[in-house]
Structures are given as C-alpha cells and as structure tokens.
Amino acid sequence: MKFPVLARARWVHLAAGVALLMAAASAAQAHNVWLLPSSTVLSKAEWITVDAAVSNDLFFFNHVPLGLDNLVVTAPDGSTLAPENAHKGRLRSVFDLNLTQPGTYRLAVLNGGLMATYKDKAGQPKRWRGTPDKFAAEVPADAQDLKVTQSAGRVETYVTVGKPSAVKASGKGLELVPVTHPNDLAQGEKATFAFHVDGKPAAGVEVVVVAGSSRYRDKLGEIKAKTDAQGQFSITWPAAGMYWVDADVKDDKTSVPQAKERRLSYVGTLEVLP
Template sequence: MKTTIALIALTAALAAPMAAQAHRAWLAPTSTVLSGTDAWVGFDGGMSNGVFIPDHAAMRLEGLVITAPDGSTAQPENVMRGQYRSTFDLHLTQNGTYKIANVMSGVMASYTLNGEQKRWRGQAAEFPGALPQGASDVVATRTSNRIETFVTLNNPTDTVFTNSASGLEMIPVTHPNDLVAGEAATFKLSNDGAPAAGVEVTVARGGLRYRDNPEESTVTTGADGSFTVTWPEPGMYWLNASLRTPAQGETIASNAQYVAVVEVLP
C-alpha cells in the first residue's frame, strides 16, 4: 500500500477555513477579568471576514474543553448554535484562571479500492488500520486545530498553561489576563511539544466595523518559540499562527493552526 500523509487544518470540523483562507475563526469572551465569590462569562464563537463580527458561520463546539484552575474540566451552560455564531455561558466558581479551548484533530484520507475512489475520516490512532484490505494510492490528511481564550476570577494563576505536545500551542510568559495597552507581552509557541521557531504570528484588534484601518501586524517567533507584542490600543485581540512542515524521510508532513483571543485593558 502506497501511503502519502499530509497534515492540514481541520476546516471541515470547524465549518469554515482558518486565517489562511478568507474567513477567520474566533472564540470571544464577554469579559476576561472578574472578581467576587463567583461570576458568569458568556462566549461567542464564529467564522467571519473581520474578527469578532458574526457574519459568516457559527463555530462547531464538539471539541470544546474548559479547564478550571484546579485542573478539573468545567462544563459550559446554555449552549446554542445559531446561523452566524455559537454561544455558551461559563459559571466561574474557583479563584484563578480558566482555559477555554476548542480543539479538533483527526485524519481524512482518500484511497482507491477495486478501481473506485473512496474516502475515510477518523482519529489518528485508527489510521491506517481502519482502511480496508487492498486499499491503494492512499492520500491522508492528519489534522490539528486549536482555538482558545482565557478568563480569570480574582487572582491570575498559571496551572492551566500545560503543554499537550500535540500541534501548535501557546504557553504564556506574560499572563494573558494581565495585558495592558502600551506594555509589551511575551508568549511562547510550541509545535508537538518542541519550540516553534520562525513562525509568523498575526495580531489583529477587533472593532474593524467601526474604522477604516484594520490594525493588523505580524511578529515572528525566535529560536525558543517566543514572540513579543506591544499592544497599541485597548480592546479584544486575535492571535493566529500556522506552521507547515514538509515530509522528510519517515517524518509525516504537517500543517498546524492556532488561534488565541485575549483582552488588552487600558
């Protein structure tokens, strides 16, 4: 069986392309820093031409995982999927920082069997064993796509910033709920657990509907995967990175995507 494997973004599972295409995926909270014994935060998720403007498609939330400050999994409430956006609420009951992530991965493959073109989709652990005997001319895509944001009740904590070593991930150096306009913030990108060097990160501020200037810039990660952003204005920001790695020998080619949404305060 001749097999060619390439890793591309899981656009079908999220119902729309990521930043490499016309539409951008985002998961935006109504607030990021709250206080009190408990609090509620709402979230919108969608794909659109301008970030945070629900005008194209709602985000599918099958891969939604919410990690509480103590490492447990919190559950979303009042989940709804509309035409242009998906929404849900989160009840914050623990002091500290929560990570809200929509993570999708898998394998999509095409192959020839008895002269007919066939398709298969499933998890990476199932491939290629799930293909029928006699499958040939196999072209498979292993997918990795992560969209996340962070909210904090009272004091920021860093217990949720763990690395799963799967696809592109961001490990903050500066806490993502402690961002201030005019000040520099540093983050690190990793790919499959290793520093993601030389990766271009797009930074875009929301509110495009009310101005002519898109206020978009790019920075490139250093040898250790770190990059620094100095926020020009307060607001909600969209960070996006993608990484394509060609196949070399036995190494599988890859294309990973990452999105973070952060709020910058005055």
Template sequence: MRNRIKLAILGLAAATALATPALAHRQWLLPSATILSGDDQWVTVDAAVSNDLFYFEHVPLRLDNLAVFAPDGSPAKAENQSTGKYRSTFDVQLSKPGTYKMAVTNEGVFGSYKLNGEQKRFRAMGGKVPEIPEGATDVRLSQNMGRLEIFVTAGKPTETVLKTTGKGLELVAETHPNNLAAGEEAKFALVLDGQPAADVEIEVVPGGNRYRSKLGDFKVKTDKDGKFTVKWPDAGMYWISASVQDDKATIKNARRRASYTATLEVMPQ
C-alpha cells in the first residue's frame, strides 16, 4: 500500500511537471546582436515560440506581419526570410546609423458558440469575425492584439523609432532599450491606445532558463501613470511581457486582450 501511494504521488508530480511547461509557451524575437559599431553591419534575428526562452523546441513564430523600421522611421527591408520546423529567421542590413525597430504584430478574433446543443469554436486572424450561423446561442468573442518588438542600434542610439503608434499596448522607453546595464535601473512606461496603462503587471524573465533549476523571473507593476522601473540583476537577454483586458474591442460584443512583449539585452557594467 505504501509503495502504491508513493508511486501515485510520483506519477502526479511527473504529470504536473509535464503540464506546467505547456502553459508557459512564450513568443519571442532574438537578435544576434543589439549594439553594433562600424558601417554597413548586419543582424540576424531568430523568431520562435517555446517553453525554454531562446531555445528552439516548439514551433516557429510566423513572420507574416513583420515590420522593420530604420532610424528615421522609414520602412526597412527584412531579407533572407525563412521558416523551418522550430524557428523563423531573417536578416536586416543596418545601412544607416542609429536605432532600428523590428516588430511582429498580430490581431485575431477568438470565439465560441452553441449550435443545436453542440459547442463550436473558431479563430480568425486579421480582426474579421467569420459568419456565425443563425440559431447560434452563447456567442462569445475575444479580440486579441499582440505586439512583439526588438531594438538594434548601429553606432549611437537614436529616439525616432521609439515613438508609439497609439494602437494597442506599447512600451514607452524613458531609458533607451539599447542602453541597459546589470545592477542599474531602467525606466519605462506602458500605454494602451496612447494612454497610460495603470496597474499592469509586467513579467521579466532572464534567458537561459533551460540551464537553471529556477526560472529566475520576477514581476513589476505600472503606477497610475503607467510607469515602471526594472533593476536588472545580471547581464544577458531578458524577455518582458504584459497584457491587459478591457471592453474596448473594435468588434461588437467582444472583449479585447492587448499584449506587449520585447526582448532586451542587458550588458555588464
């Protein structure tokens, strides 16, 4: 009996260990470098969805809605785009000095309804709702707006591409995202549709968790003006992410979920 109880406990622990990572899939962009010097440099970016940050083991991140902006805010070209089994990649030529922004934005509608007593679910990208059959009941709609960003600087950091668009959840960088150092504080803010996003929780996760027994993550929260501060414990790549829900969807009778995610490199002092 004692052995059977012990085996049951071990089985439950194993099931929990397997289930936990499945809930922790994170989307990310990872540049080969964030600060470069010299003329005519290139950067390669990996894009994936995984349990362990910056490790390719789940699915690639699709690049259909990838946008690259040069230091003056004009569109720049993403070259050599490729999507494989576990990751997507692309290259960007840094032909102008200053800070570049690379972003993947996605907008989709998730919904469910009952028809003749049977539960139906659907997902549509681009923010358009598919036709719901007559007689459907218990219709529920959710509009998701997601933004993933990275910043890469050639030479001296510049500010132009840091401007927000006024749509969805976005980061306002009071501290330049390519000027982060271990042991120092960085000051940011979150805005939702251009307005301060108050009381929003931001998850901060250092990369390399595959080789640590603990995730090493921590959370901070925005104040009434949407501002927050992060003190970086160590150098390395960090994944930061936040999300909010409200009733300001552009689709009738839908709830909105807006999310923001960025990969930031923190340098040694």
C-alpha cells in the first residue's frame, strides 16, 4: 500500500537525516519516520521505553531503524537527559529514559545536511549527500550544473510526569509550538498548535495528521489543516490513540552560500486519550 501524501514528505525527512538513514535511502519516498514512547503521561517518576523507526505503516517497525546519533532529550528544567540502554536493531532503534523530574520532556531527533547534484569533468551526472563541513572537500570546485539544497528536520514527541510544564521552542528550523499542551489531548476535544520557522509564526503551512495503526485501514484517513496568519491550526480529535503529525516548508534562507533552497521538515507523535 502506498500513501501519496506521506510519500512526498518522506524524501525530505530521510534526506535531512543522511547520516542517520543511509540504509533507507533507496526507499526514502515510501516510508515514514517516528518516535513512539511507551507512555506519554505519567503520574509519578518512572522509566519509559521509546521505539524509533522508519516504517511502511505508522508505528509498526517493518522497514529499518531510525538512527539515534542526533537524539536530544530536553528535561523540564532545560537540561539534557542522556538516554540509557540504547540499541539499534534490524527494524527499530530503542532507548530507555529515567524520568525523575516532574513536568514535560521533549524528545527529538534533529537532522541536517546538504544534497547536491552536478556533472563531473566527463559530463557524467553525480549526486552527493553530506554535511556542510565536508562539502568543499567532496564536491569538485569545478562541478558543472551544480544544484545544492540544504535540509533540516525534526522528529519528536513529548512525555509529561505529573503536572505539565511549558514547552520552550528552540527558535531553529520548523517547530511545533503548542497552544494546547501536547500531553493534554482528548478524544472529541479541539487542540490548537502553531508552526514557527526560525522562531517566527509560519503562515500557510500545510499540515497532515494521521492516526496510527494504518496497516489495519483501507484508507489512510488523513486530517489536513493549514496554518493561519499567526501560524496556528486546530484539530478536533476523532478518536483516542497515537497520531502522526507532518509538515514541510521550503524557503531560500540557507546558511550555506552554495545552497539556494532550504527544506525544513517536522514529524511529531502525539497521544490522544479517551
């Protein structure tokens, strides 16, 4: 089963995480990336386990693992929490977190890189993917028809222990900025969020929301929205369960002179309770 809307976004997410997902590059357009915590709301300090994968179906690990090299876990007080028992298997990565502070934790895999196409001296087409610091050394200075795209992506989820706390945006790239707290979502209720680019509200961003367990449905059942002038959009949750949120933005605000286009991507996992 192929999902056209999701497929268009997957190339952005996987290309942005070149170092993480090289094993999945040949099938990038057909797969989805995600983090899935064992719990998103805890009444007291506890351990959780988080799955991380690139899959054909939402929240089923049936393709390749998501790399964790760029995983950042931000605790409620703003400090960074180190994951424990991290393991990369054939179909998924997994790690544990010991959540001792009350409040909301932000778990994110942050990707970034460059993609280039060009012709060599013999006129043969070439493709290159890598980091900005390797660009000058690996792409010939005399490359013909050079086209460079910069990309940055965020794959994230949230977990709260006890009373929810505010989620502070980093002001970098494409980010989901909660108006409704991401761990206070309920079936039948409306939730409002915003998307920001580099810390400023992003209008006109197309958002796709999909419920998990997609392998058991004949239709994907996408919920689509678009951000308003304040960068905000709202969703009324049709049912309880885990949801996948996807958004993508293109602009010309690159930090690498050779790159003329920047592609920003966001994927989030949210849990809606009954």
